[in-house]
Structure formats: C-alpha cells, structure tokens
Amino acid sequence: MEVRVRGDRMALDLAEDFSRFKVVMCDRTATSFASHQLSLEPSLTLADKDTAWVSLSWLRTTGPADTHWQTGLDQMVAKAAPHGWISADGSAVKAHLEWAEVAPQVSDSFRLAMRRLAATPCLITTMSAGRRHGMAATSVTSLSFDPPSILVCVNAQASIHDPLRAEGRFCANLMGGNHDALLGAFSGELKGEARFSLGDWQVQANLPYLPDAQANIFCSVAEKWRYGTHSIFVGQVESVRTDGELDPMVYLDGRKGRFAAV
Known part of the structure; x- marks a missing residue:
C-alpha cells in the first residue's frame, strides 16, 4: 500500500497490498524536508526524514468501501502495533517515507x-x-x-x-x-x-x-x-x-x- 503525495494532495495506491506501507513524495525532495511539515496535517504528519504518521481515519475514508478491505487494514494495524508503528492514541499508523529524487543537473x-x-x-x-x-x-x-x-x-x-x-x-x-x-x-x-x-x-x-x-x-x-x-x-x-x-x-x-x- 502506498500513499502518494503530489503538491498538497494525497492519494492511496496499491490499496490491496497490505504487505508493505509507505508514503511516496512524488515531487518533494529530502533536502527541503523542513519546509514540508505543515501542508498535509492532520492527514499526514512527518515523524522524521524517513517516516511519517498517516491518519487511520483518512485511510478508512479513502480506501475501498468494502468489509474485506477494512478487515485487511485492521489486520495490518494489529501487526504494526507491537513494533511501535501505531501512535499512542491509536489514531495513526507509521509508514516509511520515500522522497523524490531530482537529478542535480536538472536543478x-x-x-x-x-x-x-x-x-x-x-x-x-x-x-x-x-x-x-x-x-x-x-x-x-x-x-x-x-x-x-x-x-x-x-x-x-x-x-x-x-x-x-x-x-x-x-x-x-x-x-x-x-x-x-x-x-x-x-x-x-x-x-x-x-x-x-x-x-x-x-x-x-x-x-x-x-x-x-x-x-x-x-x-x-x-x-x-x-x-x-x-x-x-x-x-x-x-x-x-x-x-x-x-x-x-x-x-x-x-x-x-x-x-x-x-
């Protein structure tokens, strides 16, 4: 499962794949990390340059509206919780963060x-x-x-x-x-x-x-x-x-x- 971020818009991709979970910054680079911290809250909050918290309510609202998918999400959350990948209040799940790469010569x-x-x-x-x-x-x-x-x-x-x-x-x-x-x-x-x-x-x-x-x-x-x-x-x-x-x-x-x- 991937949350793809372009500009200030978030979209869910590969929703049926619960074996991995990451946030992909399609047009933002890690070198400008500090300037991206407020534009997507509260749906997405950066934990550090490598991980981000994704709102579970946003995932449930954005994902497929069927019980099979909701059950799969619940199982993913249950597996993530013992590893500290669920927030203390249970409102968000942590995901790996992948930044866009801009070739230096282009910049x-x-x-x-x-x-x-x-x-x-x-x-x-x-x-x-x-x-x-x-x-x-x-x-x-x-x-x-x-x-x-x-x-x-x-x-x-x-x-x-x-x-x-x-x-x-x-x-x-x-x-x-x-x-x-x-x-x-x-x-x-x-x-x-x-x-x-x-x-x-x-x-x-x-x-x-x-x-x-x-x-x-x-x-x-x-x-x-x-x-x-x-x-x-x-x-x-x-x-x-x-x-x-x-x-x-x-x-x-x-x-x-x-x-x-x-």
Whole structure:
C-alpha cells in the first residue's frame, strides 16, 4: 500500500497490498524536508526524514468501501502495533517515507535558466500586530483581469511567510531604477523592522507601501496553497497606485539595471 503525495494532495495506491506501507513524495525532495511539515496535517504528519504518521481515519475514508478491505487494514494495524508503528492514541499508523529524487543537473540547469528570465523585483509588505514585514521577490506575476489578481510565491522559511498567512493582505511594490539600496535591504542585508529604515514608507489600509514605487498593488489573499518549498498566494486586487515616470528596475542573472527601449 502506498500513499502518494503530489503538491498538497494525497492519494492511496496499491490499496490491496497490505504487505508493505509507505508514503511516496512524488515531487518533494529530502533536502527541503523542513519546509514540508505543515501542508498535509492532520492527514499526514512527518515523524522524521524517513517516516511519517498517516491518519487511520483518512485511510478508512479513502480506501475501498468494502468489509474485506477494512478487515485487511485492521489486520495490518494489529501487526504494526507491537513494533511501535501505531501512535499512542491509536489514531495513526507509521509508514516509511520515500522522497523524490531530482537529478542535480536538472536543478542546476533550471536555476541557470531562471537567472535568464528578466523581471522587475517587488517588495512584498504586510502588517501584523502593528509590526511591518517585507521581502524582495521576483516571483510575482499577473493572474487574471477578471477578477484583477496576481500570484506571489513566498518561501516557507521567509520571515514574512507566517504573518502574511495570518493577516491575508499584502502590498506588492514594484521597484524603480532608483531603489538599489532597498533591494539589498529587503533581500537579507537588513532584518525585520530595520528594512523599513530605508525609503519613505507610508501606510494605506493598514499596509505599508512605498509612494515612489513604480506601482503599489494592494491585495487581499483569495487563495493559498503549498507546493515544494513555497506557498503560493493569490492576491485579489483591492486598489492600485502608479507612479508617473516609467523607470522600472530590471533584475537579470543576479544583476540589476534599468529598462531601455530598443
């Protein structure tokens, strides 16, 4: 029996084979283990990098709806219990964990390819419990015009990640060619509130925004989900401010520059 995990979805495979039980991470690697701990709870909880707890109620609900299969599951549980593979409260069974393998050359080539994708960096900002949080991101793109919406991808380890999930609102500040120092500050040179010591930051609708940015896109989070190391936030646009002068910062191959028409 296998529980196959792709993204944030779980599916039961080989349900009739009770001789083995494992969880297969189809698109997640062990090297990014720490970022996968919360997206599948309570159906699946990682015990360590080699094993995971699978909810028995999820198995009973997902498996074949016949008494023969339920009896087979009960027998598997009975065999696992003496070996410590059933949780103390009897709600979960432990399974071996198999991580996806990504060839290093694919990962390296993909990283190199993405460095050739020119983009305007954005400063993503939010406010939580009276504290400002922000990060620099190039993984920001338009999603639809009806309704107006954008996608923002945030690493689960970023300091803004949990405040953004909790508050459900953010501002995407599109950076201009004069924002060199801000890009460094929001990319790790400064931490926390110190990042906002640079720039003339103001607040609108309880969100920090940069008035001289190329544009300020104020959003509420309409949907969110996890994939790999990142959370993907769908921001439904509430309001927009734009600067009169067209002078976006352009980020390419780890370097920043300015746009010039050909």
